[in-house]
Amino acid sequence: MKALLVGDIGGTNARFALWRDNDLHAVQVLATADYSSPEQAIEAYLHEQGIARGGVSDVCLSVAGPVDGDDFRFTNNHWRLNRTAFCNTLQAQRLLLLNDFSAMALGMTRLKPGEFVEVCPGQADQARPALIIGPGTGLGVGTLLNLNKHWMALPGEGGHVDLPVGNAREAAIHQHIQGQIGHVSAETVLSGGGLVRLYQAICALDGAVAQHKTPAQITEAALGGEPRALAVIEQFSRFLGRVAGNNVLTLGARGGVYIVGGVIPRFVELFLRSGFATSFADKGCMSGYFPGVPVWLVTAEFSGLLGAGVALQQVLAH
Template sequence: MNSVTKFQPIIVADVGGTNARFALVTDFDVASLQFTIAHAQTFVSAEFTSLESVLSAYIATLPFSQPTRAALAVAGPMKGQEVNLTNLGWRFTLNALKTEFNFQELKVINDFAAFAYAAPYLKTDQNLPIKHGTAETYSNIAVMGPGTGFGAAALVFNDHQQSVLSCEAGHITLAAVNEFERQLISLIAQEVKHVSVETVFSGSGLERLYRAVATVKQQPVEDYSAARISELALLGQCDICQQTLAQFCDWIGSVAGDLALTFGARGGVFIGGGILPRMQDVLLQSQFADRFMQKGIMSHYVADIPVTLVTQDNIPFIGAAASLIAR
């Protein structure tokens, strides 16, 4: 990017089933790789009938003329020019949206693609290293996150050019690395036909894991929600809940290592989502780093890969903007 050229503002968005968040990126500092974010607004998605209607509402709040660039991160599948926000029933095409709002540049990406694009622009002092290492410059970066679902993506470099690879890694089969985990998987398989990463590390997965841990340990199984399991564990009031969170963090270390190998992520692994940031102490005290590196003859490959827990705000905004300026 030519640093002399005046930066043209970018409308950025993080559109999900609950909220549609918008902001304006007004500048990008090449030296520090930092975006300036302003005019942030949050709208309740259910109060609007379409992406076009909520985008119009945001543009109406801006105290100046509409920018001609936009980059939107959306929680929904994309197929060519078509975007479908399943939980809202919103559908649109990129060409129609670009024409309606007279955008000169428009990028629409899914939320984990935005996370991948954002990775090189994150602030080290606002995020938590959970495994130390040395990232290789211009090497692939993997991102992942357990939350309502389990998402993953990679920022891939080729001759200093970059692109994002989206995937469905949440649906890969969860592997056991010891007898205890084999017993857990056997029990969880009685509830779900396919024991995938997502069935254990997202949504009601923590509840499944708790029930399996309690059963294997021959302890009473209480009707606890995921939030209650975490609360009791963090308060030190339930031994099985504590063991469940520890197992969660240990096991996801293996998954993160698998994804590092799959994507060749010598540039680092970044973990987001809504679950792990709430159990930082458990994660740091767990066997995450050891499990990440237990990859047999390829242990040397992952040994120096750094892993970071992302707690910084505005990742979708940063990633959306980065997707538009990335070359």
């Protein structure tokens, strides 16, 4: 029997695994910079697993960006992909491409105890949509629907909505950033690079000289108790609350909110003590909509890969 392969491809790393018995096996992480194409990286992975060319029947790859047509260009690395050429090169029967946050959404269906932390208490309504939102290299937003034993993930570009403003301080931050770059999307602030931009804006408004240049430096300073870095983390968390709350109202997402991505897990305790929950529910006459909507911070390592496996499993079952 031929193997099934799943992959989760980001800007820096590509994660691959075999999908067997409805679970991941032989997970391996490869640097995208070391390979000229996804086919070359996959062949290297399969060689490590002792699988010859033609030994894989079906492949599902989670990729960043809109998936449409036969050609796909990765938005955050140098790779390109053509479905037909890909299948011919690897002698595979089928290639399923999945938006990365659709895969991430499907991965939420496979969370295990210890892979998430409660941020806001509540009871998920399984008949309603769930929101998946994640600050990382960018800001990903996805929607998960439970359709009677079948999961559907809706792709979108929700990270590029306008950054919401809730008070005078936030308006001043927005105005400062807008003066530098023009349109201010949610991703402009709610991402790794956005954390630096937010820090620079706050320093400028406070008349202070920026001391830190990377997200890691800002996070480290905040964890060490530096007041301005702490203020940046607090404001970042509040902006995330506003964006997440807007999405909950738009989607009717009483199925809960899953916060994913690589940024928040670097300062979990600060985030849990932040004003996220207050800003999340700060919706005027609709603030009463939010009590009971659960929010979780996800710390699972391979949710995108698992989601690719869930998607492939569902396709093969129909």
